[in-house]
Each structure stands twice: as structure tokens, then as C-alpha cells.
Amino acid sequence: MPHVLIITLRRLAFLSAFVLGALSPIFSQLLLSSAFPSRREIVRVASPDKREDAVLVRARASALSRERHWEVFVVRHQMPIGQSSPVFVATRVADPRLAWPDARLLQIGFGRARVSYFTSAWSPSASGEAAAVEIRLKPAENGFTYLVAGAGPDAIAQPPK
């Protein structure tokens, strides 16, 4: 093999090692989140104008996680979730509900939830230039919706056991 080619390949290998190191946090996160994904569609509610669907999904976040997540996706009417990103991710959810008070407004209701991710807007295009949907959370209670208040006035509220 020509000497120049060997040197070039070595330099590329060096560069690859550096790039691989720099990207390894992203790779490991992707690997953990996408390994053996398990999603089950629970309910699908179409918007009043039938342009979008809100989809409630039960999911296992990763192979390493035993806890089940609840996720909400907004997709084009009757389209699969595919690789789209959820607008709502929560654990320990009680009584989840999806409602469309308006064609452009999705309401995610719940009795109890530990919300780990929520975004208040969804758009079918990354630039946000196409028709969009606003999303809001509607917890059932006015007080705590996840923490459980302590027994006494000085007791601190804690997550449910």
C-alpha cells in the first residue's frame, strides 16, 4: 500500500477516535433510550377538524428501565407515531385524559403524574411554519398533583411510595 495512503488512513483513524469520543455521550443516550423500545397505543383522539390526532402511549423507556412511561404524541390524522417526539412524558400517571377544546388546542388531563417532559407547542415541521397545535396540562387538583402532603403542619410533602 502506498505510504501516503497509509498515513492518510492513520490520520483518519486518529480523527475518528476523537470524533467518536466527542459523540459518545450522544450515542450512549440514544442507545439507552432506543434499545428494545416497547410502546403500546392506549387511546387516539382526533382533533375537531380531523387534521391531527393526539395519541396516548404506554412505553418502557429503555431496556434498563423497568418503570413504564406514559407519553403523548401529536401526529397527522391517522398517521403512525413513527419516530416523532412526544410532547408529554410522565410516570406514575393516574387517570390520563386527552381532549381537544379547540381544533388547535390539546388538553392533557391527569389525576396524578410525575411529569418529566412537557412542551406547550407542536408543529408538523421543524421550522414551525406550518399549522401548529398548542398543548396545555390540566391536573385534576388545585393543590399537589404528585407529591403527597405530610401528616402534620411541619411534615414535608413527599413523592408517593
Place this chain on the structure above:
Amino acid sequence: MTRSGARRPVGRGEPAPRSGSAAKPPFIAYASLFLLGLLAAAAGQTFREYVTQWNQRELARVTSPDQRLDAVFVGPIWRYLGAGSALYVIPKGDPTPGAGGVFRGTRFQSPPELSWKNRQLLEVRYRAGCIDGFSNLWSSSEVGDGEYYVEVRLEPLSAFTCLTNPASTDADLTGK
């Protein structure tokens, strides 16, 4: 080079010096570069947080009833540099960090109304603004060894706080 510093002439039959070495580099060289890449990624993240912290100014700070925590809403100094607005819960009096907020937001025309319903329940009321990356539970190892929790709830004061033209079927998020 000879010991005396004079350049040794290349004799006939000897290979001419080349710009790169053909010797195989040891594995440790690749491993070091991998680690260097990892460190560069960490440094990049730290730099990003530093820029975010530098580019944000406090717009509202409300102390919890037990005087332990502050809820702090920040907005960007330079709108197009780094992240937008954010809400943080931090130990009382601490400076706002560049990461770990309760949410990040955009298009807030004014700071939201931050209201502690009790020492562990924070309510965020706002008329305009888009929320992203919201989490309704906060805890920190700096407060109560991570066993002290704060629940956060969002109270939008109008049906549409983010969309610019919700009545239209072409409602958008571009803020035009």
C-alpha cells in the same frame, strides 16, 4: 542530525525522510484521542452552560414561604445567543445557574407571576409564552440531601399562550 549538530547526509540506498511515520501508532494513542474527544464534548457543554448563564438576566425572584428557596425567572440579554427564558428553583440567594431549570421558554412578553401556594408548591401564571422541557418536580442535592421536593404547576391565563394566530387553521409558531 549528528551529535555536533551538523546535518547527516542521506546516503545512497537509504530511504529519504518523509513527512509522516509509517510506524503503527500504539492503541494508547487512539484511546487518548477518544478521551480527548470525550473531554472536548464535556468542555463544549460547560461552555454552553457558561454562555447561557452569562446571557441571562433575572426578571423575577420570589422566595418560598419557609425562606429556603427562590423561584427565579430569567430572560436572555441577547435574544439570538443561546437559550431563551427559563425558570429555576434554587437555594435562597444563590445565583442562577445555566442549566437544570424547571422549564425553558420563548416568547414571554412579560415575566410570569410566580406564586408559592405553600412551601413546596410553586404556581406559574402567565398570559403569553411557549414552554419547553417542563418538569413538575424539583429537588436538589443542595437542599435536604435531595429529599426536599417542590412541585411546580403551570397556570396559563389564556387558552392560547404560544400560538400567534390560533383562530386560523394555519396557526403558527414563528412569531410573525
